[in-house]
Amino acid sequence: MPAWIEHAVWWHVYPLGFVGAEPELAAGAPVIHRLPHLHAWLDYAVELGVSGLALGPIFAASTHGYDTIDHFQIDPRLGDDTDFNALVEAAQARGLRILLDGVFNHVGRDHPAFQDVLHRGPQAARAKWFRLSWPRGTAPGIEPDYACFEGHRQLITLNHDEPEVADHVASIMKHWLNRGIDGWRLDAAYAVPRRFWSGVIRRVRSVHPDAYIVGEVIHGDYAALVRDTGMDSVTQYELWKAIWSALNDCNLFEVAHALDRHNGFLDAFVPLTFVGNHDVTRIASRIVDERHLPHALAILLVCGGTPSIYAGDEQAFRGLKEDRIGGDDAIRPVFPETPAGLAPYGWPIYRLHQxxxxxxxxxxxxxxxxxxxxHLTNAQLVLSVGDETRRLLLSLNLAEEGVLLPAPGARSVEAGEAVVRQAGTPNAQVSLGSQGWAILKA
Structure with missing residues (x-):
């Protein structure tokens, strides 16, 4: 893993939504220079405290960005190469790194390779890029059956056993790393054979050893996937679910159990941690009692991992993800031209993030x-976070009543509101108010 990732905190942006791009890319549509919209938010990100931008899809695609048409072209709804170069330069001038979203499990139906299949049949030059099943009497213009991503017929799965596909993906990853980015998020990494990732990542690292590569993995054996593929990390969905579920159910045993598993992951790799992203209901909407939002943020930003903040969560944006066409719109909204256009009620949560x-x-x-x-009950939790020589204490109270909890060695309050009694002693205690939380120096 590159050394710089130790200091990384990502601000995760879904660009097509952020800049208000059209839902679909019209054939022959002119380039619209919207990427500069992000420039007005770079200082905001720096002031938030993050060290990098984790960008959602920016390559030419038919609709939402995950149905890619051309991995070497900036989506015309966002801009062009000049706009991308300017964004990289502006980010680097502020010390911000850039992570791009690589959709390499599948492409969109409008991808030229698949369109060639539809027009020329099995004789298409890149027909072997896909897993196709041809009906008898096949002729040009007859559509084959094909593997697709999780039943979505617009997303055509690539044939990862085909060497040309591996060559293509490796060339894409190296191209944009050469252009100044710092790493890749590999979309739907769990759906791609591990041997494919292993070969591609090895080739990429031979040229860019400091690139950070994280895979989107929802469930399964995280550590084995990292080991087998050569990725640096995967997304920590287990902890994401445990955080909001434990707070909603007033069952802190769930988050304590998830953190025990998280310790095991940290023995093998450092997970990408989050409480929100472009695919899930906003954390401010997911948390039933809004008083528990600070508890979720405290867990995220104190525990081991590489944290990612989904743009808007730092302002307590709300939004429900729904399983329908357009069901992601609420969690991928347009942002104002500048931070000055944000509503006033989100700034206290921004300052808490800071x-x-x-x-x-x-x-x-x-x-x-x-x-x-x-210390652990349904409604209270005290964690020691650290190693043999350095540690903080995280204390949480979900009850309506104030509590006095053991906090051995606690000296002072680093964040939150609390009173430390018998500070610096083995018998130290922390007094938390109703629905209180605190991070303590020990």
Whole structure:
């Protein structure tokens, strides 16, 4: 894993939604220079405390960006190469790294390779790029059956056993790394054979050893996938689910159990952690009691991992993901031209993010920190977070009543509101108010 990732906190942006792009790319549509919209938000991201932009799809695609047409072209709804170069330059001038979203499990139906299949039949030059089943009497113009991504017929699965596909993906990844990006998020990484990733990533790392590569993995054996593929990390969906579920159910045993598993992951790799992204209901909508939002953020930004903040979550944006056409629209909204256009009620949560991210940046060792449970009930939790020489304490209270919890060795309050009694002693305690939380220096 590249050394720089120890200090990384990502601000995750879904560009097509952020800039208000059209839902579909019309044939022959002119380039619209919308990527510069992001420039007005770079200082906002720096002031938030993040160190990089994790961008959703930016390549030419038919609709939502995950139905790619051309991996070497910026989506005309966003701009062109000049706009991309300017964004990279502006980000780098502020010390922000860039992570791109690589959709390499599948392409859209409008991808030229698949369109050639539809027009020329089995004789198409790149027919072997796909898993096709041809009816008898096949002739040009007859559509084959084909493998697709999770039943979505607009997303044509690539044939990852075909060497030309591996060559193509490796060339894409190296091309954009050469253009100044710092790494890749591999979309639907769980759906691609591990041997494919292993070969491609090895080729990419031979040229770009400091590239950060993280795979989207929802469930399964995270550590084995990292080991077998050569990825640096995968998305930590287990912890994401445990955080909001435990807070909603007032069952902190669930998050304690998830953090125990998280410790095991940290022995093998450092997961990408989050409480929101472009594919899930906004955390401010997911949390039933809004008073528990700070608890979720405290867990995210104190525990080991590489944290990612989904743009808008730092302003407590709301939005429900729904399983229907257009069901992602609410969680992928248009942003104002500048941060000055944001509603006033989100800024307290922004400032809380600033506080917690600043704490994490002061204690970069939290990247690898393990947790140990010191006190646990359904409604209260005290964690030791750190290693043998450095540690913080995280204390949570979900009850309506204030509580006095054990906090051995606690010296002072780093974040949150609490009172430490018998500070610096083995008998130290922390007093939390109703629905309170605190991060303590020990």
């Amino acid at each position: 506080t917690l991210i600043a704490l994490r940046r002061r204690h970069a060792w939290l990247h690898l920190a393990r947790t140990r449970t010191l």
